[in-house]
Amino acid sequence: MPLVAHKEDGKLFMKIFIWILFGLLVTGLAFWMITIPGVPRNPLLMFLVVVVFAVPPIGAFWMLYMSVRHEKHPLPMILLAFIPYTFLWYYFERVRPGKLLRDSRTSDIQ
Numbered sequence: 748m749p750l751v752a753h754k755e756d757g758k759l760f761m762k763i764f765i766w767i768l769f770g771l772l773v774t775g776l777a778f779w780m781i782t783i784p785g786v787p788r789n790p791l792l793m794f795l796v797v798v799v800f801a802v803p804p805i806g807a808f809w810m811l812y813m814s815v816r817h818e819k820h821p822l823p824m825i826l827l828a829f830i831p832y833t834f835l836w837y838y839f840e841r842v843r844p845g846k847l848l849r850d851s852r853t854s855d856i857q
Contacts, residue, residue: 780799809834814837
């Protein structure tokens, strides 16, 4: 039994580590985009700038909507929505795992 618990702890640690690494990578990319001189002339780089800076606010509004509508206690998720790209974590870890798992955490009103 302890071996199973140890494997689950390691899996949880890796998930958290990957999400933190992703957050640092996106933050570094945004910092690089802000510090380069001038506007990127390459259309691919310009698209990347738009994606990096336009997607987080849209995702935050979606996360706010979903958490207010579906969570029993939405305040922690509302506060997390203000961290850029947290909506990706919310989607992959809270919304996507499946209806059966999600129903155990959400309210009865849908």
